[in-house]
Amino acid sequence: MSDYCELSNLTKVYPTPKGPAVIVKDFNLRIKKGEFVTLIGHSGCGKSTVLSMLAGLNDISGGGIILAGKELVGPGPDRGIVFQSPCLLPWLTAFENVMLGVDQVFFTASKEERREIVEYYLTVVGLGDAMHKRPTELSQGMRQRVGIARAFALKPKMLLLDEPFGMLDALTRIELQQVLLEVWGRTQLTALMVTHDVDEAIFLSDRIVMMTNGPAAEVGDILEVKFPRPRNRAALLEDAEYYRHREHLITFLEERAHHRTRLVQAA
Amino acid sequence: MAFLELNNVSKGYGFGPKRAEVLRDINLHINEGEFVAIVGYSGAGKTTLMSLIAGLQRPDEGTVTLRGETVTEPSPDRAIVFQNYSLLPWLSVFENIALAVDEVFSDWPADKRRAHIEKYIAMVNLTPAREKKPNELSGGMRQRVSVARALAMDPKILLLDEPLSALDALTRAVLQDEIARIWADSKKTVVLITNDVDEGIMVADRIIPLSAGPGATLGPSVQVDIERPRDRRALNHDPRFKVIRKEIITYLLGQGGRPKASVTRKLVLPDIEPEDLTIPRGLVSGRLSPIRRREIKQETVEVE
Numbered sequence: 227m228s229d230y231c232e233l234s235n236l237t238k239v240y241p242t243p244k245g246p247a248v249i250v251k252d253f254n255l256r257i258k259k260g261e262f263v264t265l266i267g268h269s270g271c272g273k274s275t276v277l278s279m280l281a282g283l284n285d286i287s288g289g290g291i292i293l294a295g296k297e298l299v300g301p302g303p304d305r306g307i308v309f310q311s312p313c314l315l316p317w318l319t320a321f322e323n324v325m326l327g328v329d330q331v332f333f334t335a336s337k338e339e340r341r342e343i344v345e346y347y348l349t350v351v352g353l354g355d356a357m358h359k360r361p362t363e364l365s366q367g368m369r370q371r372v373g374i375a376r377a378f379a380l381k382p383k384m385l386l387l388d389e390p391f392g393m394l395d396a397l398t399r400i401e402l403q404q405v406l407l408e409v410w411g412r413t414q415l416t417a418l419m420v421t422h423d424v425d426e427a428i429f430l431s432d433r434i435v436m437m438t439n440g441p442a443a444e445v446g447d448i449l450e451v452k453f454p455r456p457r458n459r460a461a462l463l464e465d466a467e468y469y470r471h472r473e474h475l476i477t478f479l480e481e482r483a484h485h486r487t488r489l490v491q492a493a
Numbered sequence: 494m495a496f497l498e499l500n501n502v503s504k505g506y507g508f509g510p511k512r513a514e515v516l517r518d519i520n521l522h523i524n525e526g527e528f529v530a531i532v533g534y535s536g537a538g539k540t541t542l543m544s545l546i547a548g549l550q551r552p553d554e555g556t557v558t559l560r561g562e563t564v565t566e567p568s569p570d571r572a573i574v575f576q577n578y579s580l581l582p583w584l585s586v587f588e589n590i591a592l593a594v595d596e597v598f599s600d601w602p603a604d605k606r607r608a609h610i611e612k613y614i615a616m617v618n619l620t621p622a623r624e625k626k627p628n629e630l631s632g633g634m635r636q637r638v639s640v641a642r643a644l645a646m647d648p649k650i651l652l653l654d655e656p657l658s659a660l661d662a663l664t665r666a667v668l669q670d671e672i673a674r675i676w677a678d679s680k681k682t683v684v685l686i687t688n689d690v691d692e693g694i695m696v697a698d699r700i701i702p703l704s705a706g707p708g709a710t711l712g713p714s715v716q717v718d719i720e721r722p723r724d725r726r727a728l729n730h731d732p733r734f735k736v737i738r739k740e741i742i743t744y745l746l747g748q749g750g751r752p753k754a755s756v757t758r759k760l761v762l763p764d765i766e767p768e769d770l771t772i773p774r775g776l777v778s779g780r781l782s783p784i785r786r787r788e789i790k791q792e793t794v795e796v797e
Contacts, residue, residue: 269661303770331767333774334783339763346762365536381767395535395658395688397745422662459746463739473729480726 230259230416231384237288238275249275251442260414264427267437273420274388281307281386294383303331306382308390312373314361320372321357327380347375350409367398378409387419403429411456424475436478447478494561495522496682502555504541514708515541528676530685530693533703539686543654547571569597572643576655578635580627587623590642597646613645633664653685669695690741694734695723702741704749712744
């Protein structure tokens with residue numbers, strides 16, 4: 227299968243009083259249709275910068291991105307984003323928050339069909355009973371479920387997840403990973419996720435791209451995760467392969483990610 | 494008799510139909526010098542449990558006893574480290590700790606108290622920052638101040654209420670090692686509350702899951718028979734680590750998990766494609782309904 231999303235020599239430079247600061251340099255990544263890819267790295271390594279350029283929320287300084295055969299310019303509803311905090315409008319219910327985007331991209335559909343789309347996704351994320359509640363009446367984990375439903379309901383070409391569970395406690399995170407995987411399994415959207423949680427990366431991804439520490443971050447190593455889907459966490463926790471992957475990632479994050487920084491300092 | 498005992502403790506809030514049961518039938522026995530981790534969901538009642546042990550709240554039923562004496566009010570016997578550090582922003586590191594030490598050891602001469610404070614600042618590796626105010630410190634450093642303050646009171650038991658939850662993963666790992674080291678040096682009895690199973694396995698002698706509320710209760714406790722000091726990377730290969738991890742996670746996701754809301758509803762997902770919003774709406778005219786998936790035809794065009 228050909229590449230669906232292609233990031234070529236992607237570069238991000240911010241001008242500073244001390245001269246240009248290169249955050250990401252010549253970043254190359256090809257994602258196949260229906261693939262779930264994760265970027266992992268330390269805080270500040272530039273992984274979120276890559277994601278926000280793909281989202282069109284951050285200008286591209288060099289190189290380019292092609293999605294489904296077209297070069298990307300600016301943001302658009304063809305990319306559904308799940309942010310670290312769900313950014314819901316507080317005066318709207320969960321249903322209305324999701325409907326906001328659905329009304330836009332399905333403006334030619336009937337009102338009934340739009341309602342069905344919103345109800346479908348809110349139910350599959352487990353909010354069948356809480357659709358008409360406002361964000362203040364929902365727990366943090368439930369709000370993030372609304373954020374997931376909102377992204378999927380747009381039927382985007384690509385799903386972008388920016389540390390989607392970073393603000394949740396460890397157990398709620400496990401629950402929501404399961405929810406995400408279930409919804410993702412129904413749609414098989416092409417997805418790019420940014421995280422620094424090793425277990426999360428292994429559980430969700432087909433491929434994990436490890437980034438070196440910034441500045442001028444680049445791809446350090448790539449790990450293929452070949453567990454069959456649908457994945458079962460309990461079975462995974464018994465698989466020796468799981469621990470080998472875990473070891474691989476932890477070692478990279480502890481040693482190789484810093485190695486580069488040390489070299490730069492020594493130079 | 495165990496050092497700290499909770500027998501049939503229950504606690505709820507509110508009255509009548511608004512009554513919410515938080516904890517029920519909590520039985521917990523902790524020996525002197527033991528390090529116990531309680532792992533549970535947010536909102537399960539972990540902090541309520543901690544408040545009961547600390548004496549900040551009284552149980553509705555059952556008893557909390559420390560060395561056989563019933564706990565009725567807070568005391569410097571039981572020092573708490575909170576998730577949000579709870580430092581006074583206008584005082585320096587030294588002064589924040591001094592506040593507790595001066596209160597508890599008011600009969601000591603000033604230079605002895607001073608030396609005592611310095612010792613605990615050194616124990617958490619903050620000597621270079623002793624004159625700094627909390628807003629000049631990182632989250633990890635603030636939490637160290639809070640730990641030093643608690644230990645400096647020389648409590649009988651140290652209560653850690655999600656002390657590392659607000660920190661990033663790497664700082665958390667550093668402080669976990671530090672907590673394990675400090676525990677090994679001080680041999681205090683420690684109760685740690687956390688939502689991170691791995692954290693529990695890194696530092697504790699015993700892990701007890703707390704089921705999801707309402708009416709949360711403690712699950713079967715799991716002994717962590719892994720020699721110390723524990724190495725995070727070696728642990729990853731350790732079959733005992735895998736067994737413990739799986740046992741706790743299975744309990745918390747299974748019988749101790751949140752009740753699953755089940756809704757039976759007929760769901761329809763219309764098989765329609767989103768519109769391309771980069772095309773001005775006027776140009777979509779001629780077609781008033783969305784494109785259905787089955788209408789999309791694949792065409793192959795050969796070009797030379």
